[in-house]
Amino acid sequence: MLKNPDQPTDLDITFKLDEFEGPIGLLLTLITQNKLDITRISLIKIVDQFMEYSKKYKPDLVTLTEFLRVATILLYLKTKAIIGSNEENEEIENETEELLSQLEVIKEFRELRDILKEKMLKRRRFVSKMGGINIKYKESDILKKYDVDDVLRIAVKYFININRNNKIAVKRDEVSVGEKIEELKKILTITPVISFSEIAFSRDVHSVIASFMAILETTRIEMTKLKQEKNFDEIFIIKNL
Numbered sequence: 001m002l003k004n005p006d007q008p009t010d011l012d013i014t015f016k017l018d019e020f021e022g023p024i025g026l027l028l029t030l031i032t033q034n035k036l037d038i039t040r041i042s043l044i045k046i047v048d049q050f051m052e053y054s055k056k057y058k059p060d061l062v063t064l065t066e067f068l069r070v071a072t073i074l075l076y077l078k079t080k081a082i083i084g085s086n087e088e089n090e091e092i093e094n095e096t097e098e099l100l101s102q103l104e105v106i107k108e109f110r111e112l113r114d115i116l117k118e119k120m121l122k123r124r125r126f127v128s129k130m131g132g133i134n135i136k137y138k139e140s141d142i143l144k145k146y147d148v149d150d151v152l153r154i155a156v157k158y159f160i161n162i163n164r165n166n167k168i169a170v171k172r173d174e175v176s177v178g179e180k181i182e183e184l185k186k187i188l189t190i191t192p193v194i195s196f197s198e199i200a201f202s203r204d205v206h207s208v209i210a211s212f213m214a215i216l217e218t219t220r221i222e223m224t225k226l227k228q229e230k231n232f233d234e235i236f237i238i239k240n241l
Helices: 024-032 043-057 062-083 090-129 141-145 148-162 179-191 198-199 205-220
Strands: 014-018 021-023 194-195 223-226 236-239
Touching: 014 043, 021 024, 024 062, 024 090, 043 062, 062 090, 141 205, 179 198, 179 205, 179 236, 198 205, 198 236, 205 223, 205 236
Parallel strands: none
Antiparallel strands: 014 021, 194 236, 223 236
C-alpha cells in the first residue's frame, strides 16, 4: 500500500504547545535535560493533537504503541515533579533511559539521511552534465521502490530491535564503508545469500550504518540484489551471478 506523501512518520509528528513545538521525542529529551519544565507542558493538548492525527492518518500499531510509551513516561515525570517525590519507578526509569538512547540513534540516522540525499542529488547533477557521453546509469528496483527515508527507517527499527535488551553504543569513530563492501564480497563468495542482520549485527550505530550503506552501494551497481517478503521485514542480500 502506498503511503500518503504528506503523512508524517511515527518519528515526525509535530505537537504545538504554548512552551514547545516539535516531535514528542524531542520534547522528552529537553525535559530530561532540564531544558523544559514538565509542569508547564499540557499532556492533554498532546493527547488531543495525537487523536486528531489518528483520525486523519489512521496510524499503525507501532506508531500507537510508541506514542503511548512516550506519553506514559511524560505522565510519570510530570506527576513526580508536581508532587515533589524523590521515589523512582525503576521500570519506567529504565524505559526512559532506553528510549533516550533510541532517540540518539534516530538522530544519527537522520544525519545520515541528509548526507545520503545530498550525495544522491550531486550524483544526479554530475550525470546530467555528461549528456554528450553515452553513459548508462542503472539503479536497482529496490532503490526505486524505497526512498532514502524508507530504507533508513528499516535500519533504525532493525538497530533498535537488536539492542532492546542492551545499552546502545553511539560512537564517533569513523567506520569505512569500503571495508564493509570488501567484507560483504568475501562473505558472498562463501554463501550466495545472507541476511542483513547477519552482517550488520553490532551495538555500534556507525557500524550498522556503514553496513547498510555498503549494501545500498553494492545493490546500486548491481553486484547484489535485495529480497524482502514484505515492507520492513528482514532483508536478504543475494549475490548477482
